[in-house]
């Protein structure tokens with residue numbers, strides 16, 4: 255039956271008739287979803303041992319970050335890592351959850367090869383924090399305003415990893431991940447469509463990165479999302495092992511349709527009465543286990559771990575160190591005087607993928623804000639008082655970061671010698687039209703590259719752009735003689751071997767190829783003559 259249904263679903267889907275289906279029928283079907291999100295904390299040590307918390311070396315070097323406790327040698331006992339407790343307070347406060355001053359650990363029993371103790375230490379009866387919410391916001395998250403309530407947060411251990419070598423009939427066990435601290439955050443079933451789920455995951459991911467409690471990466475498994483889903487209040491189905499956002503979204507879409515179809519066929523009472531757990535094979539959700547085979551975890555308080563007893567002062571202390579929420583920073587940047595676009599404001603606030611960045615968001619934001627303030631002051635002193643709000647972002651986000659990436663130079667290193675005052679000096683050269691954009695790009699690149707390769711950094715002298723312009727001979731030829739420019743364009747045309755190209759430009763067959771000529775001109779003139787000037791002159795010379 256199941257299989258038959260899947261085929262008919264595929265047919266619906268592929269022929270596109272799903273749209274009719276949606277309009278005609280779907281309003282009758284109410285989706286209800288709740289999420290459980292597991293996040294690895296990036297503390298230095300593991301949750302209950304002194305091993306290094308570094309779960310991502312498994313393939314090259316399995317089982318290197320393991321203590322006797324992590325591999326469950328009999329007689330070893332857990333000792334709580336307080337850093338994890340501080341991280342948990344941070345995250346709880348950031349989502350307005352109530353930190354419980356007393357919380358405790360419980361054992362959740364199940365048998366699995368990568369779970370050597372035979373149970374996982376979690377918080378079942380008295381979780382770490384309760385309540386709270388995350389608000390989805392139309393202007394920032396791109397979905398209608400919606401409040402997602404949080405049920406609770408609990409601290410728990412991660413398990414080890416099983417590596418299956420099916421053709422050899424082997425399962426290898428790697429315990430580097432065993433006992434890595436996790437926070438499980440559980441939401442109320444408040445989600446009513448898939449866009450809210452996508453926005454929420456992104457927002458929560460941004461938050462844990464912003465708070466510096468986790469890398470938040472889904473690809474590495476540092477963040478793992480389980481989705482609980484029901485339709486019209488039939489039993490909830492839990493979707494597990496969803497490796498990335500697109501599988502989460504596709505699995506939810508599929509599962510919703512599957513349940514709708516079952517209800518349509520009148521089989522809801524028969525098939526959707528019992529909770530079940532399903533996985534995702536890339537095309538369909540597949541049954542992993544049903545209620546009947548659900549394990550009885552035999553939860554019991556862990557007798558080896560005392561209750562976590564927090565003083566209200568500890569919680570207040572952490573509260574004082576919390577950075578402003580990302581969306582407050584974004585709103586501020588989008589308002590005057592910065593007036594940034596949502597995209598640029600996000601870039602300055604929200605950490606992207608955690609790997610290989612030459613800067614942290616707070617460093618970048620500080621540099622931007624300070625440069626912006628200097629630029630405002632400098633503009634007030636200049637003749638042209640019209641503020642170009644985009645100038646600081648364009649040059650910092652779009653140009654400077656590109657250069658730093660190319661040179662693999664950290665922003666921190668650069669800002670010692672290229673201060674916000676210096677950078678504003680550079681922006682003013684463009685503001686006053688003393689140099690063109692193209693020259694600006696060259697100048698900035700040379701300046702950063704030189705600093706990168708020289709001893710200036712050690713001497714900690716700051717950069718002086720005005721003298722660099724002379725040094726590199728980059729002054730803009732603002733009053734270029736038309737005859738000279740004409741000769742330059744003629745020379746460029748004469749030197750082109752591909753005469754067909756010129757013919758095609760003239761005949762209009764390949765109009766756009768004139769850009770190639772302009773590019774050559776810009777290169778020859780080192781960007782000191784503008785593209786518009788070149789275009790005008792090439793057209794004149796070629797008589798088009």
Ligand SMILES: Nc1ncnc2c1ncn2[C@@H]1O[C@H](COP(=O)(O)OP(=O)(O)OP(=O)(O)O)[C@@H](O)[C@H]1O
Pocket residue numbers: 286287288289290440441442443444482483484487488489490492
């Ligand atoms: N009717 C429902 N439809 C959809 N989701 C639901 C429904 N009822 C509860 N949920 C969601 O199911 C999730 C229950 O998670 P919780 O961690 O409490 O229990 P669990 O899944 O049984 O335990 P485990 O941690 O072992 O997976 C919550 O996210 C909740 O919002």
Ligand SMILES: [Mg+2]
Pocket residue numbers: 290480492
């Ligand atoms: Mg669950």
Ligand SMILES: [Mg+2]
Pocket residue numbers: 290438440
């Ligand atoms: Mg759970």
